[in-house]
Amino acid sequence: MSFVRPTLRQLTALVFLGSSAFLMACTTTRNAEVAADSEIVIEGMVSVRGNEPFTGIVLVTGDRNSYVLSLESEEAASSMRRQAPARFRVSGVPYKDLWQGTHRAHLQVTSWERLDL
Numbered sequence: 001m002s003f004v005r006p007t008l009r010q011l012t013a014l015v016f017l018g019s020s021a022f023l024m025a026c027t028t029t030r031n032a033e034v035a036a037d038s039e040i041v042i043e044g045m046v047s048v049r050g051n052e053p054f055t056g057i058v059l060v061t062g063d064r065n066s067y068v069l070s071l072e073s074e075e076a077a078s079s080m081r082r083q084a085p086a087r088f089r090v091s092g093v094p095y096k097d098l099w100q101g102t103h104r105a106h107l108q109v110t111s112w113e114r115l116d117l
Helices: 008-031 074-083
Strands: 040-051 054-060 066-070 086-099 102-114
Touching: 040 074, 054 074, 054 086, 066 086, 074 102
Parallel strands: 066 102
Antiparallel strands: 040 054, 040 086, 054 066, 086 102
């Protein structure tokens, strides 16, 4: 029985292909829910994430999808921050943008309401 040693080039190609497939799978499942230019309604836990002064309001659904919320005014954002963490129903238009250096699903909020537990 002989053992064939893979070359460094073969190992590098294998690692690259494996990581590319993994990243594509993650991207596909996360972005499958985000349709451009169509309003969606989602429910989940809203909390304030990040470190001052770079915080964001983030909604996490029961399926563990997360959305960075963009509210129409600072007053609305301040009101939501005061009520968080809590469950909310949020309507808005999803889009993809950077947040803290990584691409994240964002939601341009058109309406929101706090849900009582």
